[in-house]
Amino acid sequence: MIRIGELASRSGVSTRALRYYEEHHLLPAERTTAGQRLYPESAVERVQMIQGLYAAGLASRSIAVLLPCVDNAEATDEALGLLWAERERIDQQILDLVQTRARLDEVITRATVPEACTSVAEQA
Amino acid sequence: MIRIGELASRSGVSTRALRYYEEHHLLPAERTTAGQRLYPESAVERVQMIQGLYAAGLASRSIAVLLPCVDNAEATDEALGLLWAERERIDQQILDLVQTRARLDEVITRATVPEACTSVAEQA
DNA sequence: CTAAAAGCTGACGTTGGCGTCAAGGGCAAG
DNA sequence: CTTGCCCTTGACGCCAACGTCAGCTTTTAG
Numbered sequence: 001m002i003r004i005g006e007l008a009s010r011s012g013v014s015t016r017a018l019r020y021y022e023e024h025h026l027l028p029a030e031r032t033t034a035g036q037r038l039y040p041e042s043a044v045e046r047v048q049m050i051q052g053l054y055a056a057g058l059a060s061r062s063i064a065v066l067l068p069c070v071d072n073a074e075a076t077d078e079a080l081g082l083l084w085a086e087r088e089r090i091d092q093q094i095l096d097l098v099q100t101r102a103r104l105d106e107v108i109t110r111a112t113v114p115e116a117c118t119s120v121a122e123q124a
Numbered sequence: 125m126i127r128i129g130e131l132a133s134r135s136g137v138s139t140r141a142l143r144y145y146e147e148h149h150l151l152p153a154e155r156t157t158a159g160q161r162l163y164p165e166s167a168v169e170r171v172q173m174i175q176g177l178y179a180a181g182l183a184s185r186s187i188a189v190l191l192p193c194v195d196n197a198e199a200t201d202e203a204l205g206l207l208w209a210e211r212e213r214i215d216q217q218i219l220d221l222v223q224t225r226a227r228l229d230e231v232i233t234r235a236t237v238p239e240a241c242t243s244v245a246e247q248a
Numbered sequence: 249c250t251a252a253a254a255g256c257t258g259a260c261g262t263t264g265g266c267g268t269c270a271a272g273g274g275c276a277a278g
Numbered sequence: 279c280t281t282g283c284c285c286t287t288g289a290c291g292c293c294a295a296c297g298t299c300a301g302c303t304t305t306t307a308g
Contacts, residue, residue: 034304056224075235083232090225097218100180104211111199160285
């Protein structure tokens with residue numbers, strides 16, 4: 001079992017964030033008799049999972065619903081619906097991002113290629 | 125030339141958002157003598173471009189820097205650097221999203237498929 | 249044993265992209 | 279003329295995921 005500071009440095013988030021996660025039921029913590037939080041080593045993975053879900057645009061409430069499924073594969077109806085909904089959303093977001101990336105590429109090309117063969121674009 | 129209400133309904137954003145865009149130099153507007161905003165029809169496209177960039181995670185300031193390049197292909201050094209940086213960021217974000225989507229798919233599979241085949245733990 | 253480092257619980261601050269009144273001005277139709 | 283819709287500029291509200299004190303307790307290193 002590790003304390004909050006070590007979990008923070010191992011997982012790359014702040015202690016404030018970890019306390020926030022506990023408060024919002026994303027990451028439960030045991031306590032010492034004196035009240036300090038104790039986490040299993042596996043919490044590092046879990047924190048990284050949480051970060052990934054945040055990065056994918058999920059809200060804390062959604063993550064709180066989905067994490068139990070990730071843990072033990074028991075899914076409520078709410079969780080299943082949310083899983084599908086979020087999966088669809090992510091799918092659409094990927095498509096949008098690909099499109100926007102293409103537009104940026106176009107702009108980059110127009111801005112670098114015909115100007116001159118100076119430096120940056122030679123590799124692409 | 126169209127007024128703000130029509131641009132709003134055509135482009136699918138609120139008038140509040142359009143005023144915000146002007147305030148942050150994303151979408152300039154001419155004015156009637158009485159002070160009402162006037163936009164060219166091409167503003168509809170531009171608004172949709174702005175929405176796409178927002179959806180891709182760019183901040184207003186970045187969009188303000190990049191939009192001139194989109195318009196006339198004249199790129200400042202700052203704009204070029206930003207273009208590359210944002211393109212890289214979007215690229216990475218797509219990778220992250222694909223990974224997260226795969227994880228969700230895994231969870232969905234575990235949560236739906238083995239349900240009819242008794243218990244989950246026997247698999248592992 | 250002591251002092252620094254690390255933890256604890258509030259509780260207020262921040263940031264962005266708008267939503268939402270509030271209080272007025274302008275202009276075509278009946 | 280006046281009704282009614284659209285427009286204007288403030289200015290405050292909002293929400294999420296933390297950052298950042300403040301004041302106090304626990305743990306650890308020397």
